[in-house]
Every structure is written in structure tokens, then in C-alpha cells.
Amino acid sequence: MVSLRNHESTGQGEQPRRASAPSAADRWRALPALVRFPLAAAAAFAAVLALTFVTGPTGDLRIGSVGYYMLAIAGLQLLIGYSGQISLGHGAFMFLGAYTMALLVLHQPALPLWLNMLITVVLSCAAGVLVGAATARLHGPYLAGATLALAVGLPSVTVRFPELLGGSNGLAFSTRGAPPALAGVITNTQWQAAAVWLTTLIGLVVLATISAGRLGRRMRALRDDESAAGLAGVPVGRTKVIAFVISAGAGGLAGACQAYLLGTATPSSFTVTLSLSLLAALVLGGLGSMWGAFFGAVALVYVEVWGEDLAHALSLDSNVANNLPIVFFGVLLILVILVWPQGLHGMLRSLAGLVRRGR
Amino acid sequence: MRSRIAPAAALMAAVLLATSCGGAGEVQDDAAADLDVSTGVTENSIKIGSHQPLTGPAAPGYSQISIGAGAVFDYINANGGIHGRDIDYVVKDDAYDPARTIEVTRELVHSDEIFAMLGGLGTPTHSKVVDFLNEEGVPDLFVSSGALMWNQPDKYPLTFGYQVDYTKEAKIQGSYIAENMPDAKVGYLHQNDDVGTDSEIGLEQYVAEQRVAVESYDPGNTDLGPQISALKEAGADVVVCSCIPAFSALAILESASIGYEPQFVVSTIGADTATLKGLLSEFAAEAGNEDLPVEQLLDGMIYTGYLPSITQQDDPWIQLYSQIYEEHADSDRPITNTTVYGMVQATMMGQALMSAGPDLTRQSLIDAVHEQDWAGPGLVPFSSTENDHGGFAGAMVLRFRAGKEPEVLQEAMVTDNRGGEITTAEVERPAPEEVSFFGE
Secondary structure (H helix, E strand, O other): OOOOOOOOOOOOOOOOOOOOOOOHHHHHHHOOHHHHHHHHHHHHHHHHHHHHHHOOHHHHHHHHHHHHHHHHHHHHHHHHHHOOOOOOOHHHHHHHHHHHHHHHHHHOOOOEHHHHHHHHHHHHHHHHHHHHHHHOOOOOHHHHHHHHHHHHHHHHHHHHOHHHHOHHHOEEOOOOOOOHHHOOOOOHHHHHHHHHHHHHHHHHHHHHHHHHOHHHHHHHHHHHOHHHHHHOOOOHHHHHHHHHHHHHHHHHHHHHHHHHHHOEEOHHHOOHHHHHHHHHHHHHHOOOOHHHHHHHHHHHHHHHHHHHHHHHHHOOOHHHHHHHHHHHHHHHHHHHHHHOOOHHHHHHHHHHHHHHHHO | OHHHHHHHHHHHHHHHHHHOOOEOOOOOOOOOOOOOOOOOEOOOEEEEEEEEOOOOOOHHHHHHHHHHHHHHHHHHHHOOOEOOEEEEEEEEEOOOOHHHHHHHHHHHHHHOOOOEEEOOEOHHHHOOOHHHHHHHOOOEEEEEOOOHHHOOOOOOOOEEEOOOOHHHHHHHHHHHHHHHOOOOOEEEEEEOOHHHHHHHHHHHHHHOOOEEEEEEEOOOOOOOHHHHHHHHHOOOOEEEEEOOHHHHHHHHHHHHHOOOOOEEEEOHHHOOHHHHHHHHHHHHHHOOOOOOOHHHHHOOOEEEEOOOOOOOOOOHHHHHHHHHHHHHOOOOOOOOHHHHHHHHHHHHHHHHHHHHOOOOOHHHHHHHHHHOOOOOOOOOOEEEEOOEEEEEOEEEEEEOOOOOOOEEEEEEEEOOOOOOOOEEOOOOOOOHHHOOOOEO
């Protein structure tokens, strides 16, 4: 079980504070969450924007992908890492978000992007209420099974309504690029990556603020011991449903970002594999911290790329080379879990701890 | 709690408002891309890209296409290349997932800087990048799909179809059935996407009155039991199967297992007999039946085709392709008709590049494709004129015979994908030596 300590906003208990004047890091940590998170998000946004000036259009697409995966995984983090409920159906909410976005762009082209995103969040949260209310009584493998059914079943809806949802070929659309005033300064792909990251970071600020506050405390109490939390006055059922709804909203928004970035929504992108990959990436990145979502998303996008490069460099037989990226991800997952059960985030923390102690 | 969400929401609204002043779906038309460029062409190489399902559900069978094309390009390079330039063929795996297709296509265009795209595979996949390729000015030749949408020269001037489209093919199947089996009851079995709808439009023009059942399958669900039973119930003597290979095989197996023996009429996409044999043995082995007489099961199957088949050992093109495959292919599997499909695409790419001449630009390639006289490996005429990007314009009707060459039931016919007539095609098929697809 993940301990309460593993959260960025709680104190670093293992390190005795040095008696000297408070360092910059200490002063940063002393800031209220409401100032700290938006500031960190603004810094991250500036960094990403700067990064897109160095990378090419392919890089922009990958950076954007890291963005929406990170948002989806962060939503899952809130659900699994903080409130302790297992969901294998997160891809279903991404599916919902992507199709909402696609339909809005196709049928209501005059609506601005931010409104589309808001509508998506509202709709996914509504779906989260329905599913969450139905599954609040389930826990452990039963909840996992119920959500898995959702991930398996929902994409087939497209085949039922081929006129509206495009059947198994899905929907394709184009969105507005960078405003003409910025032509020559910023490319369309940069603009899209930036829009995805802005959405993601705003989503993350909301998620981090929630988990640092009372609701987050309640979720962690639930996760560690449901009965004890109930006895202490935490409304068990309601907190669980709220966690599910927030996580569904994040998943839907991530799906909308994906659809916006790629200009498409297709059922074959939202198979069970996606839900399982998100879960695997979360475990790989590290449960119990929003940083885990970042590392998980980076791994999800780049391990595949590196695996392909590796296969190329080794000039392997095509059958081996084609499957190498998947194997690569699997091996990495197993190794990280064996050596650092807290995921990549845990690994970096323990490495940082070693460095500090060695000083 | 409320006091915290409010500023966060205000911030979100403010920033998003600032970023998007217009509707997300209001897209301006960009100016056409400059085609007088030779991106991907150097003194001694031409970079050609493709997206193919090398892993995932569509990989069995279809992963052979790029192996075939790659082997032909190797052969071209070993024989002096094209006007002194070697072909650098870059294949990216999209696992038949449109999201991946978009990513790898952008990578091909922006990072690898390909000169042209060849044979991007799949309707759900390629339909998501066709706009992008046309906007970027990348010639998009010979899409590996029979959808009707590739043939829109006004909207997609750089995209050219390859295989006979589903409606044309279904019209030829329909008219053959109506003429030769006028008393048969006909059942349709097709995939529940554009393959199915486009095929049905074609069939309905000829066999609407003979039709007794229409069944469709979802490619994600491998249980064809209900559909086959329904076709049997309806008493269909002829089943037109517009299916991908795995589902042609499943349909044949499922029918055999319930003692239903209709005459199968299979579309080219699912009628590669070498692939079918492999799939049938595989499925039978999974069901615990190791020695199923697969040849006998397929014997008598009627199918449409527009390319030479590997069972036609006397065909000079098949002889050349078998030899190329043996010498250059990076695969230990035997050559199949699906391999030939890729090899013909590569050969035609070679023909077009030869015609475009030594001063290669994207515009000169497109002009060459428009004016190309496509006599070569194909069995039916190929259209890629300025107003018709349809690809192979018709098909032959053939019957598979166990252990023998296929029997030609009806020579090559051509038609359109609307209400036009079906006419006999004049096909000229020069031998490989007479076709220039490599050299100075």
C-alpha cells in the first residue's frame, strides 16, 4: 500500500531540516498551494513552448502527445493513486472526449476551442457520475471488471451509429491553426502542442489543488483504510464517486486534446489496449504523485520511439524489429517495478536522496 | 473549496479566451503547396515512404506488402537505380491505428523528408492523412485501399487510387452472377464499414432481385457463426463475401462446420489463396484439427482479381517477381498474392519515376503519373489521368482450382462506380523486359 508520505505537498519527513537559513526550496514549499501550482504550471508552459522552438513538427506532435497522455494519467492517478480505486476503463472516457470534440468541431464549427473543451469536461463528468454512482459499491477486482467492460463496449457504439459517428473508419476534421497575426512566429503544430499543454497544465493545477486539499486528504484516508476513514467521518461513498467523476473529466479532456491534436476520432484508437497502457504507464511512472503521470506519459510516447530507433540501429529481422518497442516497454516496466516499486518517480527520489546523503 | 476553484476557473477561462478568438472548426483554405520542389531527392537517391500495419491485428497477410515493395526497390537499386538514383524506401509501422498513422506520416514528411508516399495502407488509417499529404504537397500514390474517396482529383489532386474500388468490383461480381447463375439465391456477407456499403451499392445494381440475405461482420469480432447460419437459413446458394482475408477464411470454415456449401464469390481484398490457405490451416489447428484439407475447402471458390496470381507460373511477371522475391526479400515466408500486390505498386512507382525524367520534382512526378501508359504487370487497365485517379478500373472473374492454375471465367472488364455499363477491356501486357521501371 502506498503511504501517505508519498505526496508532493506533504513534508519530506525523512530529511531533517537543516538549521541554517531556509533555502529557496524551503521557501518555495512554504508557498500556499494556490500560488505554487499555477506558478509551476506557468513555468512548465514556458519551458514546453521554448522546447517547441527547438524541435520540428514531428517533435511538436510528440510533445503534444505527452501532454494529453499526462492529463489522462494524472486523472487516473487521482483515482488509483489517491483514492485507491482501480479503473481499467479510462480509455472509455478518452473515447467520449475525443468524439465530443470531433462532433462539436464538425457540427458546430463556430464554437471556440475553449468552449469545446469545457463542454467535453462537463459531458465526461456527467458520464463519470453515471458510471461512478453505479460502481461506487464495487471495489477491487469487481470495480476493475466493471470499468473494463466499459472500455471494451463503448467504442462499438460507433458501429451502431455509422452515420453520426463514422463507423469503424471514425471521424476526421481539421481545426484552426495559429492565428494569422502570429504567422511566421509560431507554426501550426507548435500552436497545437501549446494549446494541448495549456489545457493539460490547467487540468493538472486543478487536480493538484484538489489532491492537496481536504478532498485529497479524504481520498488518501479512504485508500489507506476505508473503515477507519468512515469512522473518522469521511463520507465514503460520496468521496469515491467524486474521485471517479474528476478522473473521468480529466480523461475526457485528454481525449478532446488528442482529437484536437490529431484531427481525428477513431474507435480503433480507444481499444482496451489504451486503457491498459495508461494503467501500465501510471505504475511505471509511480503511484501516488502527479510527477508519476509526467514520467509515465513520457515513457508511453518515447519508449516506443526509442525502441524503434534501437531496432533500426541493430538492423534486426523485421519480425523481431516490429515487436521490439512493445517488448522494450514491457521489460522496462518489469525492471522498474522490481527494483523501484514506486516507479520512475520513486527511482528519481531515491537517487536524489543518495546524492544528498553523499554530500 | 469554492474559493480555490474560482480563481483556477477564472485563470483557465482568461487564458483560453485569449488563445482562441474564432471557432475551432472554421478553417481557412491554405494556398496550394509548391510542387516545384525535389524534397527527398539527392544526386543519388530518392526517398519514398509508406505507412503499413507491421504489427497488430491487420499485420498477418498485410505485412507482406511492404516486403514485396522493398524487394522490388532492392532489385531496381541493384540494377542501376532510376536515372542513376537509388530508391530509399522507408516503411513505418502504424499498427492499423489512425492515431499512429498520423504520427508516423508526419514523421515521414517532416523528419525523414520523403519525396512521395507509396501505398499507404487502409481506409480508416489513410483517410486521416490524405488532407495533410495534399496540403504539404506530397505525392500520395497508389493508396492500398479500395475506398472511393481516393479518386477525387479536385479535392485531392496529389492522391491516386490503386486497387479496383469496392463498387466497381461488386458491379462486375453482380453482373457475372446475374448472367451465369440467374436462378441462384444470393446472400451478401461484408464488413460493416465502407467495404460493405460500397460493395452493396455495386451488387444491388445487378442482383437485387436474387438477393435473399445481407449479413455484416465487425472486424473486431471473430465469431461468424450467427451470420453464416442466417445465410444458410435464408437458403443462399451464392455468398458474395466482401471480406478481408481472415474473415473469408472464417466464413469458409464456419460454413464447412455446419454443412453449408454455398458458392463463395470473394472480393480481391480477401481472395489471396496463399494467405487463405495459411489462415485456414492456422484456424483449424487452433480448433484442434491439424490435417484439414484446405485445398479442397477452397476448390471452386470464385473470386475477382486484377493482378497476376502466383499460381500462374507461366506469367513472365510472376516469374520475375518470384526471382526478385527469392533474391531480395527480407522474409522467410513464401511469396503470396499480397506480396505481388506490393511488388506491382513498387514497379509502377518505378515506371512513373522513369517517365518523370532525370530532373525530378514533385510536379514532374505528378505530370508523369497523369500521362503514364500503364501497360505492365496489371491484368486490367489502370487510370490515373487528370480527371480520374481511380486506379485499376475493373477486374477479371476467376475460379480457384486445387493444385492447378486458376480458371478464367470472365476476361477483364471495366466499369465506373456509378450506373455506367460494364465493358470488355482491351489489355496489352508487355513482358518485363519491355517495360522501363529502372535504368538510365
